[in-house]
Amino acid sequence: MSESVGLLYADYPLAEQTDFADFHVSLTYPRNLRRWFKPQVLFLFDGYPPFKPLPLDQAFPMLEWGLNWCISNHVNHCLMIHAAVVEKGGYAVIMPAPPGSGKSTLCAALVNRGWRLLSDELALIRVSDGKLTPLPRPVSLKNESIDIIRRYEPSAIFSRKVADTIKGTVAHMKAPADSITRATEVVQGAWVIFPKYQAGAKACLEALPQSRAFMRVADNSFNYSLLGLNGFKTMANLIDASLCYDFTYSKLDDAIEIFGALKPQASSK
Amino acid sequence: MASNLKWRVRSDRALHFHSWGDEFIVYNSLSGDTHLLGSVAAQILLRLQQAPSDFMSLAELLTSLLQTEMMGEQLEPQLVNILEDLNALALIERT
Numbered sequence: 001m002s003e004s005v006g007l008l009y010a011d012y013p014l015a016e017q018t019d020f021a022d023f024h025v026s027l028t029y030p031r032n033l034r035r036w037f038k039p040q041v042l043f044l045f046d047g048y049p050p051f052k053p054l055p056l057d058q059a060f061p062m063l064e065w066g067l068n069w070c071i072s073n074h075v076n077h078c079l080m081i082h083a084a085v086v087e088k089g090g091y092a093v094i095m096p097a098p099p100g101s102g103k104s105t106l107c108a109a110l111v112n113r114g115w116r117l118l119s120d121e122l123a124l125i126r127v128s129d130g131k132l133t134p135l136p137r138p139v140s141l142k143n144e145s146i147d148i149i150r151r152y153e154p155s156a157i158f159s160r161k162v163a164d165t166i167k168g169t170v171a172h173m174k175a176p177a178d179s180i181t182r183a184t185e186v187v188q189g190a191w192v193i194f195p196k197y198q199a200g201a202k203a204c205l206e207a208l209p210q211s212r213a214f215m216r217v218a219d220n221s222f223n224y225s226l227l228g229l230n231g232f233k234t235m236a237n238l239i240d241a242s243l244c245y246d247f248t249y250s251k252l253d254d255a256i257e258i259f260g261a262l263k264p265q266a267s268s269k
Numbered sequence: 270m271a272s273n274l275k276w277r278v279r280s281d282r283a284l285h286f287h288s289w290g291d292e293f294i295v296y297n298s299l300s301g302d303t304h305l306l307g308s309v310a311a312q313i314l315l316r317l318q319q320a321p322s323d324f325m326s327l328a329e330l331l332t333s334l335l336q337t338e339m340m341g342e343q344l345e346p347q348l349v350n351i352l353e354d355l356n357a358l359a360l361i362e363r364t
Contacts, residue, residue: 209289209290210290211288211290211293211305212305214287214289214294218303224303228298229298232285232287232294233285236294239289
């Protein structure tokens, strides 16, 4: 556990003990007999366990999943979308997609080819001004995606693989140091792209009507309904400012090339 | 459908519209629901948001929206479908 934290969080500034913290989280052993023959780990949020314990081997993935849970359940000054977000040249691509669509794999490839990582999991769009707030944390990869990205970028730093989790085999890729340094730089969304990995498919970027994109992004939001009219307005402003596409791909290099050629719409600021 | 009945939106302050091209997104702050509507249905809803309307005046609006020569009975089934759909979405009601 400490090895993975040391490896993947080495570039983050440490908060002082007296600094304000939004959440206090910890990992501990549950008080049960399994501690002695099949040890488990328990995630605590402000001292309360929101989940059942997992096998001790899954401690680091549990920390990452727990941190995502903390944010997705408590950060309501932002419209939150289940999406990867990357940025280049001051414009961000939001990639909403369900698990298994290749979102995190594509995100990992992009951030290893010059795009800034905002998040591989949560797009945080401020209700106050529509800007995207970065949340650069380790990129969660699973199953075949782990070795695909290892081969794609041999210098990428990974936590060790953890097998037999609820998501299969998982490993986390360290966020680029530059993305961590720029963690307070908010950015304007310029594209909403729904990625879909399809074996053997030719890379294809297909324009999507903005109204349809609105409904699909809302379907991928954690708190659109909770935010009420503010959620609707924030979403409408995001879609207004964005070009929207469906994107099918099978080769990462093709995807990088297509993303590199994206141009924001003329009215984007 | 009785032509002297009037239709109205359930709450004129609750509906919020945003359009892209020929499609409208309508947010109903009473229910929290969001709907994707085509242009014709949205224009009828916008008319009802301005003021309650009877079937005949809505049929006239539909004629102009569809830019068709069809009148009255010929358009009735289409208008009935639109009104029933909007009613089922809890966006409008009979007065």
